[in-house]
Amino acid sequence: MDKKIDGKKLLSEAKEARKNGYAPFSSFTVGAALLTKDGKIYRGCNIESSVMSPSLCAERVALAKAISEGEKEFTAIAIAGAPSGEDPKDPCYPCGVCRQVLSEHADLNTFQIITEENGKPVSCTLSDLLPKAFIFQT
Numbered sequence: 001m002d003k004k005i006d007g008k009k010l011l012s013e014a015k016e017a018r019k020n021g022y023a024p025f026s027s028f029t030v031g032a033a034l035l036t037k038d039g040k041i042y043r044g045c046n047i048e049s050s051v052m053s054p055s056l057c058a059e060r061v062a063l064a065k066a067i068s069e070g071e072k073e074f075t076a077i078a079i080a081g082a083p084s085g086e087d088p089k090d091p092c093y094p095c096g097v098c099r100q101v102l103s104e105h106a107d108l109n110t111f112q113i114i115t116e117e118n119g120k121p122v123s124c125t126l127s128d129l130l131p132k133a134f135i136f137q138t
Helices: 009-016 060-066 096-101
Strands: 028-036 042-047 074-083 112-116 119-124
Touching: 009 028, 009 042, 009 060, 009 074, 009 112, 009 119, 028 060, 042 060, 060 074, 060 096
Parallel strands: 074 112
Antiparallel strands: 028 042, 028 074, 112 119
């Protein structure tokens, strides 16, 4: 799929996914919408646990859903996050763990991270957020 990525549509999908976020501890819900090379979208939301380490970020939930369905090529992810009950106002970028996991499944230089700032989509590459990524080579 060589079409231009529709950031607004992808952000809309992320906001929809955010509605299912489970964040009883942080009260910060996040939604993600992962776009495959073929144009499919996989949604994910954050799912917290009281012991924190098994908590799941929205980005990794979307990625796990896509990979479990056989997807292997990804072009972009949109992320929307804010305190529960509030509309997103500030950009929401992936945490360090999600950046690393995404780097193992997407091209650092072309994969787009899309979020929203002042009501408009903004994007950068995964490489912009994770320069000098750890890459395991066999």
